[in-house]
Amino acid sequence: MKITSLTILLSCIGFHEKRDSSKSSNSDRMYQLSGDPEFHYEILRAMSATSSEGADIGELLVTAQKIKPGDFESYYAAFNELATRVHEQAKSIDGAKHPFSARNTFFRASTYYRSADFFLHGNWSDTRINTLWSKQLDAFNSAMSLLPVPGQRIILNAKDDNFTIPAIFFGSGKPGPQPTIILGNGYDGSQEEMFHVVGEAALQRGMNVITYEGPGQPSVRRYQDLGFIPQWERVLTPVVDFALTRPEVDPHSIGLWGYSFGGYLAPRAAAFEHRLAAVFAMDGVYDFGQTILANLPDPVKKLYDSRNETAVNSILNDALASDSMPTSARWSLQQGMWSFNVKSPYEFIRRSQLYNLTSVSDKIQAPVFVGSAENDTFFPGQAKKLSEALGSKATYHLFKAADGAGEHCSVGASALVNQVTLDWFEDILRRRS
Ligand SMILES: *[C@@H]1O[C@H](CO)[C@@H](O)[C@H](O)[C@H]1NC(C)=O
Ligand SMILES: *[C@@H]1O[C@H](CO)[C@@H](O)[C@H](O)[C@H]1NC(C)=O
Ligand SMILES: *[C@@H]1O[C@H](CO)[C@@H](O)[C@H](O)[C@H]1NC(C)=O
Ligand SMILES: *[C@@H]1O[C@H](CO)[C@@H](O)[C@H](O)[C@H]1NC(C)=O
Numbered sequence: 001m002k003i004t005s006l007t008i009l010l011s012c013i014g015f016h017e018k019r020d021s022s023k024s025s026n027s028d029r030m031y032q033l034s035g036d037p038e039f040h041y042e043i044l045r046a047m048s049a050t051s052s053e054g055a056d057i058g059e060l061l062v063t064a065q066k067i068k069p070g071d072f073e074s075y076y077a078a079f080n081e082l083a084t085r086v087h088e089q090a091k092s093i094d095g096a097k098h099p100f101s102a103r104n105t106f107f108r109a110s111t112y113y114r115s116a117d118f119f120l121h122g123n124w125s126d127t128r129i130n131t132l133w134s135k136q137l138d139a140f141n142s143a144m145s146l147l148p149v150p151g152q153r154i155i156l157n158a159k160d161d162n163f164t165i166p167a168i169f170f171g172s173g174k175p176g177p178q179p180t181i182i183l184g185n186g187y188d189g190s191q192e193e194m195f196h197v198v199g200e201a202a203l204q205r206g207m208n209v210i211t212y213e214g215p216g217q218p219s220v221r222r223y224q225d226l227g228f229i230p231q232w233e234r235v236l237t238p239v240v241d242f243a244l245t246r247p248e249v250d251p252h253s254i255g256l257w258g259y260s261f262g263g264y265l266a267p268r269a270a271a272f273e274h275r276l277a278a279v280f281a282m283d284g285v286y287d288f289g290q291t292i293l294a295n296l297p298d299p300v301k302k303l304y305d306s307r308n309e310t311a312v313n314s315i316l317n318d319a320l321a322s323d324s325m326p327t328s329a330r331w332s333l334q335q336g337m338w339s340f341n342v343k344s345p346y347e348f349i350r351r352s353q354l355y356n357l358t359s360v361s362d363k364i365q366a367p368v369f370v371g372s373a374e375n376d377t378f379f380p381g382q383a384k385k386l387s388e389a390l391g392s393k394a395t396y397h398l399f400k401a402a403d404g405a406g407e408h409c410s411v412g413a414s415a416l417v418n419q420v421t422l423d424w425f426e427d428i429l430r431r432r433s
């Protein structure tokens with residue numbers, strides 16, 4: 001590719017391109033934590049954990065100042081410094097004397113290690129991918145051991161597959177069988193994050209919580225070298241089997257929550273797994289492959305459509321190697337190749353086409369809460385499509401920018417999201433009993 005045409009192409013490559021809201025005249029726009037819209041989003045996502053012990057605001061605002069827009073190394077350095085400092089502080093607290101203080105501090109350290117890792121997946125040999133992860137696991141384990149009912153790690157065997165499913169059981173502490181919510185993350189997030197996204201809010205309401213990860217997700221990708229699989233029921237069914245072995249779990253009151261790309265994974269699994277009382281697609285994803293194609297610039301899309309693998313790879317690899325690729329595009333592609341465990345952009349695009357609900361959405365039996373965020377730039381229009389395909393089984397809910405809930409997955413609005421979704425779940429369970 002000649003430099004000029006590459007530059008033109010780069011300016012229109014927009015994998016999940018974020019709008020630059022500093023240029024928007026809309027009065028509902030949100031204060032920006034970075035000049036880089038993707039960095040803003042990820043810092044806000046970490047900040048969201050504040051309402052559930054997983055972050056604090058001031059230390060994130062100080063950290064945000066140290067991060068240079070577009071500079072992945074500066075993002076790592078700022079968060080690694082914060083994580084290391086908070087982790088040292090946590091270790092210096094006598095957990096026997098001050099269990100709440102120690103727990104809170106370990107949870108924050110864990111979140112910040114995850115943030116430090118977030119933009120490093122472009123180089124698969126980067127040893128920080130594993131060292132940061134073992135630190136986040138270590139800090140999280142210390143924190144969850146100090147919960148009123150300590151979290152319990154479990155390894156489940158997939159039935160006809162040779163992978164294992166790491167999970168955590170968080171008991172409600174209430175006597176007798178209780179409602180239980182199974183939480184799964186998406187394209188780039190961990191089960192530990194899910195504890196903060198909605199797990200702690202569910203525990204407060206007297207529910208048990210089970211988090212889990214499957215192929216493509218952080219620990220299965222790292223420790224079993226496995227990328228995503230479209231047939232997510234192969235991951236979810238062993239988790240439901242496990243839930244049903246626990247005396248704490250009311251077998252008729254199990255909910256399944258899928259976050260972000262989990263907005264595809266959860267409904268996909270629910271099409272085959274019918275022991276669920278309710279499903280949450282947060283936010284709804286009907287056809288993931290279509291969102292990937294829609295984000296390709298026209299010339300690349302044409303080359304993809306003609307199955308010109310060499311040209312697609314050459315253009316996108318050149319783009320990744322250049323400095324001018326926008327953060328959101330660079331990160332989406334790097335994270336996609338890493339989590340699907342494929343070496344080329346073309347292969348990532350090809351695999352992504354298998355992730356749609358077109359032929360299975362009618363097999364879903366449980367009621368589905370389909371969340372939608374007004375200004376979602378990752379999966380625009382997808383929640384509406386899923387809701388339409390589900391018909392009367394869907395409860396579509398639009399989270400608004402005016403409420404600070406318009407970002408993808410409504411990050412920054414945990415309290416509102418958890419109120420709306422968990423109230424809906426409790427009402428469904430009450431109506432059935
Ligand atoms: C959010 O979406 C609404 C509805 O599409 C639009 O009117 C508004 O300008 C968007 N806000 C921002 C900050 O982009
Ligand atoms: C990837 O990471 C490895 C290990 O840290 C390093 O040796 C190598 O230079 C890195 N490659 C690139 C392209 O940055
Ligand atoms: C699963 O089995 C396949 C084929 O037998 C093998 O190639 C793969 O390495 C195995 N994966 C794991 C995680 O054991
Ligand atoms: C693939 O695209 C390149 C660049 O447009 C072109 O030169 C080449 O002939 C194409 N290859 C095939 C097999 O169509």
Ligand SMILES: *[C@@H]1O[C@H](CO)[C@@H](O)[C@H](O)[C@H]1NC(C)=O
Pocket residue numbers: 230289353354355356357358
């Ligand atoms: C949807 O996924 C199936 C595989 O599950 C695939 O065969 C089909 O081509 C995909 N449909 C679209 C419209 O991409």
